[in-house]
Amino acid sequence: MSDALATRLAALTPEQRARLRAALPGARPDTGEPTPGQLRLWQVHHQVDGRPVDVVCQAVRLTGAPVDLDLLAERVRGFTAAHEALRTTFATSADGTVRRVVHPELPPRVTRVRCADEAEAHAVALRLAAEPFDLAGGPLLRVALAEGPAPDRAWVLVAVHNLVFDAWSFELLLDELARETGPAAAPRPFGAFVRDQADWLRGPEGRAGAAYWAAETAAAPAPLPTDRPRAEPARRDGARIAFTLPASVADAVAASAQREAATAYAGWLAVAWAALAEFGGTEDVLLGTFTTGRNRQGTDTVVGYLLNVLPVRLRDAGTGTHRDRVRAARTAIRAGLRHASYPGELIDADRRVPGTHPLFDAVFVFDNLGADERRVQGAQVTTADLDKGTARFDLTLAVYPGPDGVAGWLEFDTALYDEATVRRLAERFTALAHIAAQEAEQ
Structure with missing residues (x-):
């Protein structure tokens, strides 16, 4: 590898490296049809020019005890690796067909900030949500971990597109952040739900x-x-x-x-x-x-x-x-x-x-x-x-x-x-x- 190429690769963001890995031979992202709900959200995203209509924006305040933000960042990345929905982007073919693309790796965007108070933390979360999401490139999960004005105050600020996340998913994320010891439970993949839904729709029910x-x-x-x-x-x-x-x-x-x-x-x-x-x-x-x-x-x-x-x-x-x-x-x-x-x-x-x-x-x-x-x-x-x-x-x-x-x-x-x-x-x-x-x- 030339020094110039090594320098260019080192300068890539985690998201850019994930896209490059997915494009390499042998890296085969899974693809499939979106659910009817996902297809509607995809259409709305383009109808409103990418404005955050269907974006989950949550501020999680942590008070009363100091927290290890490095550990929380590790939990967020592990959660993304474990759940295929958070490693999903949406591709459009020449005929306009939308497909789910599940990448082997697609790290979330995790940043560290410092906030003086609640208002500043909320402003950071809203900026995360307002930045347009690239549905084809991803990632569709952004998290800012904010240190507060005192050791016993911090925030986890979450902005994620509804295409890959809902209120129940948010509770599962909080469960993972709160998990004390031992490995996380093996989740059922979102793709299995999609297949089950399609089979159910074709059946008598x-x-x-x-x-x-x-x-x-x-x-x-x-x-x-x-x-x-x-x-x-x-x-x-x-x-x-x-x-x-x-x-x-x-x-x-x-x-x-x-x-x-x-x-x-x-x-x-x-x-x-x-x-x-x-x-x-x-x-x-x-x-x-x-x-x-x-x-x-x-x-x-x-x-x-x-x-x-x-x-x-x-x-x-x-x-x-x-x-x-x-x-x-x-x-x-x-x-x-x-x-x-x-x-x-x-x-x-x-x-x-x-x-x-x-x-x-x-x-x-x-x-x-x-x-x-x-x-x-x-x-x-x-x-x-x-x-x-x-x-x-x-x-x-x-x-x-x-x-x-x-x-x-x-x-x-x-x-x-x-x-x-x-x-x-x-x-x-x-x-x-x-x-x-x-x-x-x-």
Whole structure:
């Protein structure tokens, strides 16, 4: 090897070296079709010119004990090596076909920074997310490990494209960072999930799912009203209106659902239904809702985009009480869960909404995955899902229960809605939550 070539090779970044290794003879990346969900995300990425609409941006604060950031960097790299989704890029052929490309090696981008406070750490994470992702070249995972102003304060700042990662994957990453000793459990590869999904769709359960969702979305209500007309393509600039509710209200909503043999999710969905029925002027409400996509054996260890966005159709509110809404929501949820493996992107429905998903303008998120306390090297973990200034849907209502009550936000497309409109909707949602709690206590 010439000195000039050796110098050029030494100057390559880890990501560039991984691409070079993948191109060498004998390095054969695996390829395969993307899932319907991945294909939609790939299309959206290009519709919005690479803006971070579908990018996970999380700030993990570590406090109360010093942590070894070198060890955390090693864990992140090992996690990437173990999970093929994080070594995946997306190639496009001449005819426009998109393929998953799984590389033998594709290290994540891991950097070290120093942050004086929380605001600076969040700014670093947002810069990581805002930098356009190269879907064909990768890597699609970026992590900044930030030293804080004191030895017992640090941050793990994560920006990763949804094409290879979802909320469950984030919990698996945190589990790996918190792992104390011994080897990590061998994960199931994402490619196995893709093959299983394709087989399921061709089988009787897949056909039954297609028929169920087509019927469930028939004669669906019109999308919710907006302050300005919808247009394509959408830029998806967004903002959030945050809200909180005390533990007394959260406990009452959960307890009222439990009395109806329903989950807390159904209780909060009933509150969202009441708010959106008022907002849209009809009791017939069609919402998108997220399911983990991990209802088959072995999928609980899979890192990747398994998240599924499915409809929940809410129609018969009975007398309009919170109790009646919970019962109706429980019935709709249970019926839909039997077909939860069916990709929402494949649902054959007349309803078509301009934007990032053909079926949904409004989505409800209920996330209690991170409700339990977690520690990394003795440090307490606090996570924050950061506002990237984008909107995945016209409206997204997110509810995060915790020991001190509920934190949440309403994310909205600023091209469609004025802040004042969404603030009124958020205030009405919290007011209806208080009313539901009062009803439950009577």
